[in-house]
Amino acid sequence: MPQNFRLRFEGARAAREMRAGGARGLLLGAEHVLGISNDKVPLDEGFLQSTGTASVDEADMNAMVSYDGPYAVRQHEELEWRHAPGREAKYLENALNSSRTEVQALIAAQLRRALR
Template sequence: MPQSFRLTFNGTAAGREIRAAAARGLYLSAEHVLGLALHRVPLDEGYLQSTGTASVDESSLNGMISFDGPYAVRQHEELTWRHAPGREAKYLENSLNIAQPEVARIIAAQLRRALR
């Protein structure tokens, strides 16, 4: 006996869910990279470390990680300065480069979850 069914596809709602999942994945990825960077950021009194934040612009799907100390850029870019063991210049850039495979997996997992 043949069976039949009706399927209604709501592309607008599906698109919203996928976009929300991508934004969630970006945020979780940014938090992951921030966590790695917090272990590498130059540390004297801890002020620079305390300014690290992760955010996502959902309209453009851009993830951002920032350190807001007045000397954050200089600490990041100055390769000649000495730091405590495990702390380094390029603390954010190196963390992002190391985390690329995990970032892709985190975003993919959020998208897969939305497509179930």
Template sequence: MSPQRSRLRLNGDAVLRGTRAGALRGLLLGAEHVLAESRKLVPIDEATLERSGTVSVDEQDLTAAVSYDTKYAVRQHEELGYRHAPGRSAKYLERPMTSEATTVAALIAAQLRRSLRGR
């Protein structure tokens, strides 16, 4: 019996573009997930702070950020002595960043796998 032969052609540039696109999608989905979870904890009075939450992705550096943009966002986040409505708290962004790290990693990994399959 003669040995079977096969040929594999790899287009490395296309693979890199695809994985980069998958990573960007995963970063966006992960950051949006953290934003959604943090909105469940953000101190709420008139919902101005909650509505100021946003996600941004730096395509060049492959990084994502979740931020809140009010003049008191940092103070509300850091001041542990403030009283908040039930279920709302300081560290409203830090807590989901920590507790949802596994979910965020899974979202990114899923998008990378998807990009490698070409879908």
């Protein structure tokens, strides 16, 4: 017995949903990197760690993780400075590099979710 199916593709809606899913995935990925970085950021009184933020520019589809402390860049770049055990220079760069696979998986999961 033949069966007939009708499919209506709503391209604009699909594009909006994919973009929203991508933005959610980027934010989740940025928050993941921030969490790992917070575990490695040099710590004395906790001020630098408290300035960490994760955000997404949905227009450009870029995620950002940043620390806003006045000495954040110097702490990040000074490889010769001593830090407490488990804390390190390059805390943000190393967090991003070590979590690429997890960030990609978070973004992919949100894109799949948007396609449902």
